[in-house]
Amino acid sequence: MEKNIPTLYEWAGGMPVFEKLMSSFYKKVLLDDTLEPIFKHMSADHQLHVAHFIAEVFGGPKMYSSEEGSHFKMIQKHLGKHLTETHRKRWVQLLIETADELTLPDDPEFRSAFVAYIEWGTRIAVLNSSEMEVALNPDEPMPKWGWGEPGGPFIP
Template sequence: MARPSLYEYAGGSPAILALAAAHHQRCLDDPVLNHPFSHPGHPQHVERLAAYWAEVLGGPAGFTPFGGQAQMLGIHCGNEAPTEMGERFYECFVQAMDDAGLPDDPEFRGALAAYMRWAVDNVMDHMSRDAEVPAGAPMPRWSWDGRQA
């Protein structure tokens, strides 16, 4: 019997949307992250974030139509955010898993935390003013075993 994807194990689209909403709220409430998160962005930011995470975690390709990984990196590229912002973003994500009521399974939570650690590091690598986003950057895929090829 095949193991469910992280997306399925989380509870599918409703659970990932709850995670994105909880994470966004935590970022708004954080004194360091509040400034960039309080600026008006895309009106469907939370929904698109959920679509991105769902796709990465084994769900439907709901973010690829919006430009995929290259689009996500392009949004953040060159913003010169300090390392502390990445750490706070990661911490908000870990705490948001509780807020969203995701399964309290240590292996599941560990897999999601490992994904977010990788994701934050990847985005932070594109924060310098002269950073470039690789054209056609593939969407990352994450499973119980980590990043997939």
């Protein structure tokens, strides 16, 4: 008997959950002494773009890559931002707190996959933020994250 295992996107509750997560999260970011200086000039659509990006990575519809950007363009947004480990840790902390407050699934399997991606993605963002350009194919595919799949070692 084959199991019908939902995607992380489906398990979390779909696009409304990701949009609400990012809306609530970025409200906190703009009130945070560490992160507000970095994000105070973000576009009004920034939180939606991030919601759509993460939702797609977790198996949701291809809204980000088909309508709003690409993995390559997301990486470009971090170039030259000079993010620090302090910024990264605070971003992760606030996002996890927001996920708890909005009662995203808290089962160990979902949270392990959710936190693994957030950790992986933010560490890549910090690395890219110290660069002014990266040698990356503009057609670089979107990351895909599932139940317990590691992203592999980072090799610059």
